[in-house]
Structure formats: structure tokens, C-alpha cells
Amino acid sequence: MDRTDPTTPKSVNARECQIDPVALGTFVDTLVQQHVRTNHAVLIALSEGFIATMLVLARRAGIELTWPPDDAPDPRTIADIQVPSAAADSTTGARARWDRLRDTSRTLSTRMAR
Structure with a gap:
């Protein structure tokens, strides 16, 4: 691990590290x-x-999240090459994935240590 790299987590103790909230917010937004x-x-x-x-981690860090983002695309406009599946081809796929992520993260939040 390169300790001179500003993106390297800074050790607080064996179980914690400091993460830049802005970088975490950008990372989570990109993932979503x-x-x-x-x-x-x-x-x-x-x-x-x-x-x-x-x-869950982003919310605990005080990062504001919106459901869904204003610019969420129509899932039918962007396609990866693969054998189609019913779950991926649903016209409500993007919204359903947002709802699943929200529900799963709420459940995880109650089960994750603080």
C-alpha cells in the first residue's frame, strides 16, 4: 500500500480507516x-x-443520495452484448434495480455494525 498516495485509506486503528467523503460520494454515484x-x-x-x-456506508458518512437520479436513462437505450434475460430486458428494469438497491441497503443498514 502506497502511503504517499492521497487516495490510500489512512489507518485509524486495525478496524477503521478514514475515507474522503467527496471521493466516496463520487465512487458510489458512479457505481450506481x-x-x-x-x-x-x-x-x-x-x-x-x-x-x-x-x-449504507455513504449514508453513514453523511453523503446525500437521491432516488432515482434525475438523469437516469431508459434501460432500453443502453445495451451490453449478451444473451437476453427477462430480468435485464424489463422496461422497468432500471427503476426496479433502484428499488431493490434501496430496500437491500435499508435491510443491510440494520444489520451492519456501526
């Missing part, structure tokens, strides 16, 4: 935007739990 814009079923399945966890 990519998640909502893709229709790739495998990517959606693999990223959902991680993104929900990051949403």
Missing part, C-alpha cells in the same frame, strides 16, 4: 449510475450486494 445503465444480467447480479453495502 453504471448499475442502473447496464442491462447485463451477470453484472447486475454480481454488483447488487456490493453497491447496497456502499450505499
Whole structure:
């Protein structure tokens, strides 16, 4: 780990580190935007739990999140190359993913240590 790199987490103790809230907010926003814009079923399945966890951490850091963002695209306008699946091709896919992320992050929040 490069301690001179400003993006390297600074150790507080063995179980905590300091993270720049602005950088975390940008990271979480980017994750969510990519998640909502893709229709790739495998990517959606693999990223959902991680993104929900990051949403909990962002909220705890005081980062303001909006549901859904004003510029959320129509999921039918952006397509990855893959074999189509019912979950990825739904016309309400982006909104359904937003709702699932919100619900999952709320559940996780009650189960994650503070």
C-alpha cells in the first residue's frame, strides 16, 4: 500500500480507516449510475450486494443520495452484448434495480455494525 498516495485509506486503528467523503460520494454515484445503465444480467447480479453495502456506508458518512437520479436513462437505450434475460430486458428494469438497491441497503443498514 502506497502511503504517499492521497487516495490510500489512512489507518485509524486495525478496524477503521478514514475515507474522503467527496471521493466516496463520487465512487458510489458512479457505481450506481453504471448499475442502473447496464442491462447485463451477470453484472447486475454480481454488483447488487456490493453497491447496497456502499450505499449504507455513504449514508453513514453523511453523503446525500437521491432516488432515482434525475438523469437516469431508459434501460432500453443502453445495451451490453449478451444473451437476453427477462430480468435485464424489463422496461422497468432500471427503476426496479433502484428499488431493490434501496430496500437491500435499508435491510443491510440494520444489520451492519456501526
